[in-house]
Amino acid sequence: MRDELIVSGLTVRFAGLTALDDVGFTVAPGSVHAVIGPNGAGKSTCFNVLSGVYRATEGSVTFGGTELTTLAPHRIAALGIARTFQNIALSRHLSVEDNLMLGRHRLTKAGFLSAGLRLPRARREDARHRARVRDIAEFVGVGDHLAAPVGMLPYGVQKRIELARGLAMEPRLLLLDEPVAGMNGTERQRMADVIVRARADLGISILLVEHDMGMVMRLADEVTVLDFGKRIAGGPPADVQRDPAVLRAYLGAAHEPTAGTATATEEEERERA
Amino acid sequence: MSETLRRPAFWALAGGTALLLALPFYLDAFWLQTGLFAISAAIGAIGLNLLTGATGQLSMGHAFFLAVGAYGYVYLASDDGAHVSGLGVPTPLAFVGAVVLAGVAGGLFSPIAGRLRGTYLGIASLALIFVGQHLLMNVEGVTGGFNGRDVPPLELFGLRFDDSPDLVVFNIPLGALERLWFLAVALLIPAAWIARGIVRGRPGRAMNTIRDHEVAASVMGVPVARYRAGVFVLSSMYAGAAGALLALVFRRTVPEYFGMFLSLDYLAMIVIGGLGTAAGAIAGAVFVSVLPQLLTRFGGELPLVSAPGTGGVSPAEAARILYGAAVVAVVLFLPGGLVGLWTRLRLRITARRRPPAPLTRLDNKEQPA
Numbered sequence: 001m002r003d004e005l006i007v008s009g010l011t012v013r014f015a016g017l018t019a020l021d022d023v024g025f026t027v028a029p030g031s032v033h034a035v036i037g038p039n040g041a042g043k044s045t046c047f048n049v050l051s052g053v054y055r056a057t058e059g060s061v062t063f064g065g066t067e068l069t070t071l072a073p074h075r076i077a078a079l080g081i082a083r084t085f086q087n088i089a090l091s092r093h094l095s096v097e098d099n100l101m102l103g104r105h106r107l108t109k110a111g112f113l114s115a116g117l118r119l120p121r122a123r124r125e126d127a128r129h130r131a132r133v134r135d136i137a138e139f140v141g142v143g144d145h146l147a148a149p150v151g152m153l154p155y156g157v158q159k160r161i162e163l164a165r166g167l168a169m170e171p172r173l174l175l176l177d178e179p180v181a182g183m184n185g186t187e188r189q190r191m192a193d194v195i196v197r198a199r200a201d202l203g204i205s206i207l208l209v210e211h212d213m214g215m216v217m218r219l220a221d222e223v224t225v226l227d228f229g230k231r232i233a234g235g236p237p238a239d240v241q242r243d244p245a246v247l248r249a250y251l252g253a254a255h256e257p258t259a260g261t262a263t264a265t266e267e268e269e270r271e272r273a
Numbered sequence: 274m275s276e277t278l279r280r281p282a283f284w285a286l287a288g289g290t291a292l293l294l295a296l297p298f299y300l301d302a303f304w305l306q307t308g309l310f311a312i313s314a315a316i317g318a319i320g321l322n323l324l325t326g327a328t329g330q331l332s333m334g335h336a337f338f339l340a341v342g343a344y345g346y347v348y349l350a351s352d353d354g355a356h357v358s359g360l361g362v363p364t365p366l367a368f369v370g371a372v373v374l375a376g377v378a379g380g381l382f383s384p385i386a387g388r389l390r391g392t393y394l395g396i397a398s399l400a401l402i403f404v405g406q407h408l409l410m411n412v413e414g415v416t417g418g419f420n421g422r423d424v425p426p427l428e429l430f431g432l433r434f435d436d437s438p439d440l441v442v443f444n445i446p447l448g449a450l451e452r453l454w455f456l457a458v459a460l461l462i463p464a465a466w467i468a469r470g471i472v473r474g475r476p477g478r479a480m481n482t483i484r485d486h487e488v489a490a491s492v493m494g495v496p497v498a499r500y501r502a503g504v505f506v507l508s509s510m511y512a513g514a515a516g517a518l519l520a521l522v523f524r525r526t527v528p529e530y531f532g533m534f535l536s537l538d539y540l541a542m543i544v545i546g547g548l549g550t551a552a553g554a555i556a557g558a559v560f561v562s563v564l565p566q567l568l569t570r571f572g573g574e575l576p577l578v579s580a581p582g583t584g585g586v587s588p589a590e591a592a593r594i595l596y597g598a599a600v601v602a603v604v605l606f607l608p609g610g611l612v613g614l615w616t617r618l619r620l621r622i623t624a625r626r627r628p629p630a631p632l633t634r635l636d637n638k639e640q641p642a
């Protein structure tokens with residue numbers, strides 16, 4: 001089916017360590033699918049395989065029928081798959097606008113010659129895409145910082161720029177690796193709003209790694225739970241939250257306070273109050 | 274258009290160009306030659322800055338491509354001689370051919386340049402120096418071996434770039450150096466303009482991101498290896514143009530000039546001037562080219578510096594020590610180099626001129642939670 005992401009039998013081994021072990025799940029077009037699990041469960045590794053950064057040891061990943069595991073990252077990007085990074089991966093010295101313009105790379109053409117000679121078509125292309133990038137910046141709430149070098153902006157803003165850069169790729173599938181990690185309650189709320197609106201307005205599929213159960217419950221249609229590289233549960237968020245295997249995995253991960261279902265519900269209550 | 278006329282950058286550029294064009298009427302031969310070295314070096318340094326400054330790919334092989342440009346021009350432009358051969362191509366075509374040859378040489382190395390990152394490329398490209406030196410010394414039919422070759426003067430639209438005595442402007446006879454000066458300026462301006470367009474455009478953003486975060490660049494759709502290879506070819510072509518111009522200025526090419534020290538000089542230029550921009554490359558090229566000449570001219574008045582062979586530090590050595598120190602100083606205290614310093618000064622001046630913005634209440638959503 002078009003735009004459906006199917007992961008099946010995915011295994012990734014690093015020297016002596018199995019980071020992903022026979023993992024499978026499906027992301028339906030236009031849905032939000034959350035991948036949760038304690039630290040080190042293999043969530044980022046999964047993203048790295050989906051975006052072509054890591055090679056799968058075994059298994060397959062298809063998007064709209066195209067096999068991704070053999071493609072280079074830029075070819076996967078060309079299919080309309082965008083991602084953000086858990087640890088911010090922006091160019092610190094470039095302006096916010098230029099960082100977002102990089103997201104337009106796959107949608108634009110200007111090469112050494114046409115950019116160097118400032119050919120009319122390169123200039124027109126640049127103007128057109130800058131306008132769109134500014135709209136996206138407004139949408140995500142970083143429109144006031146367009147000219148600032150990214151490195152001078154606070155962490156929370158940089159996280160939003162990561163999201164904006166992903167959206168600037170006009171993706172069909174957006175992979176978000178812990179988009180609200182390290183943010184406070186208000187910032188989380190705003191980020192969640194942006195994600196909800198992006199999905200509603202743009203109709204894209206979103207695959208989300210997140211620890212904050214409150215957020216997962218609110219955003220996701222489907223949840224896949226990983227623990228030590230294995231898929232231990234999956235299904236609608238309400239079911240997953242009650243799954244004994246999930247509770248065990250999270251209670252075992254005491255070093256990750258926001259990950260516990262108990263703390264997540266507390267936080268939800270605080271937000272409601 | 275009026276928008277352009279109001280921009281200070283436009284006037285700085287126009288003033289700079291006018292000054293550049295007026296200089297040959299005032300400078301003596303010594304400073305003309307120094308200036309010509311600086312301009313040629315600037316073109317080469319712009320190319321290296323695209324590669325190393327903007328893309329983060331270290332190259333120790335820049336001198337090799339300078340040599341390809343210099344010898345390529347000589348070989349294409351010369352007629353067959355008793356000991357050395359040549360193709361006798363019209364000299365302007367030979368110049369263009371030299372640039373293309375350097376690009377082709379860069380292209381031959383680009384499978385390596387595309388795969389290796391940063392310092393690893395630096396180490397691999399060191400091999401080019403040794404290959405280059407070996408070829409220059411041993412392929413005597415083309416290079417003239419140890420003694421090098423004479424460089425045929427350029428001839429463009431009937432004007433010979435040598436000392437033939439028929440060109441007088443404003444009562445000043447224009448010899449080879451003056452004529453070459455105008456040629457060099459006419460090459461430098463488009464070289465800088467094109468590089469600036471590249472750096473500020475789509476390719477530049479891709480290059481900067483490859484430097485800052487290779488993985489991010491690739492998942493954003495940048496074919497990293499292809500870009501690295503492409504920039505390597507481009508920087509080789511800049512080096513080729515610089516080499517051919519240097520050959521015209523020297524009027525003789527010799528192998529020992531194109532050794533490892535030349536590559537190091539170019540790296541010093543871009544670090545001192547400022548990594549990643551054409552302006553930085555030009556500032557650094559002027560600094561590194563003019564310093565030894567200043568020491569040669571005025572070294573007698575400085576302690577420790579003396580003529581070569583008289584026991585003290587020779588001007589060339591003193592210059593190397595000085596700009597070695599300059600590199601260290603820039604790395605420690607002046608990130609952004611000379612151009613960065615200028616930007617900071619300018620920001621400080623405009624900040625002083627602008628009245629401070631009134632403090633407004635924080636927007637509700639900006640209030641710390």
Ligand SMILES: Nc1ncnc2c1ncn2[C@@H]1O[C@H](COP(=O)(O)OP(=O)(O)O)[C@@H](O)[C@H]1O
Pocket residue numbers: 014015017019037038039040041042043044045046
């Ligand atoms: N490039 C790598 N080389 C070796 N081990 C890795 C690499 N990337 C991840 N791992 C290991 O794989 C496991 C899963 O990591 P990761 O996917 O980052 O977990 P998560 O994102 O769920 O916290 C960890 O044990 C981690 O140390």
Ligand SMILES: [Mg+2]
Pocket residue numbers: 043044045086
């Ligand atoms: Mg992770």
